[in-house]
Amino acid sequence: MKEFLWPVRVYYEDTDSGGVVYYANYLKFMERARTEWLRSLGFEQDELREKEGVLFAVRKVGVEFRSPARFNDALQVSVQLISRGKASLVFRQEIRSAADGRLLCDGEVKIACIDAASFRPAPIPHALLSVVSE
Template sequence: MKSVFSIPIRVYYEDTDTGNVVYYANYLKFMERARTEWLRALGFEQDELSHRDGVLFAVRSVKLDFLKPARFNDLLQATAQVAKCGNASITFAQQVRREGLTLCEGEVKVACLDVATFAPCPIPPRVRAQLDAGGSP
């Protein structure tokens, strides 16, 4: 089992709707932050990957289940765990939790794309090496 990476997220007023409940699309933002910080913890910055390796990662597909609401001022944990790694894609199992209770969970598939053509391309060898080593910071 691959390790689960987690970051804290505080729910701000701007994250909520008129009922002080997190607006559904913001869970995607929280998950995006977890994936970005996971990549950073592995030693890779997205702008560096773009300039040095000529690649970027873009979301290809998302499947989410909303289980419980998060509310204004909650302290959440957004997780990212590599579920599957292909030649040109990574599928993440992700959750947003509050005090151990899963509020939203899903699967996010990101594609590795050539920065000039936006065509799928192989994950750079130095990133692949980290993934093959377990994908854990």
């Protein structure tokens, strides 16, 4: 799969008292970008829950913080699917400065597909798998 890019602006609420992005907010930026990646493929998470009975949950995250982002910075968040299983997807994600391309944060995120009722592992819906397998 090719790389998907999503722009993010750093708001005051994203920063700590020093005006630097609070570390947990990088994970929020990554989450938003994965949601927009899924939407770009024609899938809405609420519709997957209602029609297919599945949810996606973060199973594992490994992140490296390289350089701080600050209030009002424009960022570019990338999403690249690097592997898939029957009930999981693994993404490589980077957050870069939109101004100069400097790498601020990167990592791998493993997402599990789970049954919305039982929270047990569930197969990724065929329609989604067929799109991400292209």
